[in-house]
Amino acid sequence: MIELVGVNKHFGSHHALKDINLEVPSGQKLVIIGPSGSGKSTLIRCMNMLEKPSSGQVIVDGVDLTAHRAPIAKVRQSVAMVFQQFNLYPHKTVLENVSLAPIVVSGVSKEEATESGFKYLERVGLAEKADKYPAQLSGGQQQRVAIARALNMHPKVMLFDEPTSALDPEMIQEVLEVIIDLAHGGITMVVVTHEMGFAKEAADRVIFLDDGNMLEDGTPEHFFENPEHDRTKLFLSKILR
Amino acid sequence: MSDIISKIGFLQQGPFAIPRWEALFANIDVLGRGALVTLLVSTLGLALALALGTLIGMMSASHVRPAKAFARAYVEFFQNTPLLIQVFMLYNAIPILYPGLFIPVIVIGILGVGMYHGAYIAEVVRAGIQSIGRGQLEAAISQGFTYVGAMRYIIIPQAMRIVLPPLTNQAVSLIKNTSVIAIIAGGDLMYAGDSFAGRFGHYGPTYIVVGLLYFLMCFPLARLAHRLEVRTRGN
Numbered sequence: 001m002i003e004l005v006g007v008n009k010h011f012g013s014h015h016a017l018k019d020i021n022l023e024v025p026s027g028q029k030l031v032i033i034g035p036s037g038s039g040k041s042t043l044i045r046c047m048n049m050l051e052k053p054s055s056g057q058v059i060v061d062g063v064d065l066t067a068h069r070a071p072i073a074k075v076r077q078s079v080a081m082v083f084q085q086f087n088l089y090p091h092k093t094v095l096e097n098v099s100l101a102p103i104v105v106s107g108v109s110k111e112e113a114t115e116s117g118f119k120y121l122e123r124v125g126l127a128e129k130a131d132k133y134p135a136q137l138s139g140g141q142q143q144r145v146a147i148a149r150a151l152n153m154h155p156k157v158m159l160f161d162e163p164t165s166a167l168d169p170e171m172i173q174e175v176l177e178v179i180i181d182l183a184h185g186g187i188t189m190v191v192v193t194h195e196m197g198f199a200k201e202a203a204d205r206v207i208f209l210d211d212g213n214m215l216e217d218g219t220p221e222h223f224f225e226n227p228e229h230d231r232t233k234l235f236l237s238k239i240l241r
Numbered sequence: 242m243s244d245i246i247s248k249i250g251f252l253q254q255g256p257f258a259i260p261r262w263e264a265l266f267a268n269i270d271v272l273g274r275g276a277l278v279t280l281l282v283s284t285l286g287l288a289l290a291l292a293l294g295t296l297i298g299m300m301s302a303s304h305v306r307p308a309k310a311f312a313r314a315y316v317e318f319f320q321n322t323p324l325l326i327q328v329f330m331l332y333n334a335i336p337i338l339y340p341g342l343f344i345p346v347i348v349i350g351i352l353g354v355g356m357y358h359g360a361y362i363a364e365v366v367r368a369g370i371q372s373i374g375r376g377q378l379e380a381a382i383s384q385g386f387t388y389v390g391a392m393r394y395i396i397i398p399q400a401m402r403i404v405l406p407p408l409t410n411q412a413v414s415l416i417k418n419t420s421v422i423a424i425i426a427g428g429d430l431m432y433a434g435d436s437f438a439g440r441f442g443h444y445g446p447t448y449i450v451v452g453l454l455y456f457l458m459c460f461p462l463a464r465l466a467h468r469l470e471v472r473t474r475g476n
Contacts, residue, residue: 080383087374104394105384
């Protein structure tokens, strides 16, 4: 579903991603772990071209997004992203947030987008907030709306860029539960996270990034129980006390 | 009463003398017609300035290099040369560049203030767009919006609330600046006042009334800007 071939990313003199080769098959739940500054956000943002790789190819659903005049906007409709800072549209109600892009971008009728949007709001437990504005919701609720907004695009892939990192501790669980519930379905998921419990429970593959290099690539069991690199062991010893 | 007036010298003679006031009010319809022209030029000039300013402001905030470069050049040119010279050039250069093309002075006035204030409004719009967090554009783009679509549905509606007070101030400046078309016989309020006053030297009363008429057009807008500003801060 997603294929990265020899991807490099430079920010000025900083080499953020170093020759990343990665194939995410359809339906896989991939978790990306790494210390801050390791390039994991850059990596996931390359998957929908929010960051353009300096070299290499990004192929999503059979389309090479790095090709000249690639239909990037079209592909993005089926690659939904959930952001650390939620990024809900503050001037729109919750229901408008989840239905705007389907109507304007995908050309779905207003009735249909509203109906399906409501259904997804129910799924994340926020149907009663449909007429509120984002500022009237807690952080955890806003992130669940953001997930409903992503789902209402009926995506093939969902990208989560540190979805719980901006949340107060007591709200992390309500968001993780929604994401875990989604992980039980057939959708392809890529999640950048610091939540090791989530990785153990929901991932079927974990990669570990350090300084732009992909050091580990395997099952959660492999990653947590016998990682190959000392750097990984050091990271795990700090994070799993 | 007339005894008192007779003792106040400046009402007897000089620029503010009573007969001058009487002459002005006998011909007040001249100023009325001028004020209508000023209103017309202001309204259409503002419409042009808003359209140009929004477009060029969007180009200026974009990362498309040629669009950005054009927008910067436009803004710098119109902000850093006097409006008076721009209007003069429009009036005198068009007949040379396009012989036989006749453009009414009112249209030149509309083009002049429209393009000039378009540059200022572009800067207001650019600042407004840039005040909206990058995450908003990224969220929209990630959902498949094009840059223009993201601007239209997500960024501009949010920026609008922020830029409305400075935009209203621009409208006030624009109304006052329409007075430059007086130099090309624009038929506006300033021109009407000027030519009436010049004929018999009735400058004092005429400029007071002309000033008052500009004030009446601008003051409600200035109040509106103030109220919008309070409301924006409230949010």
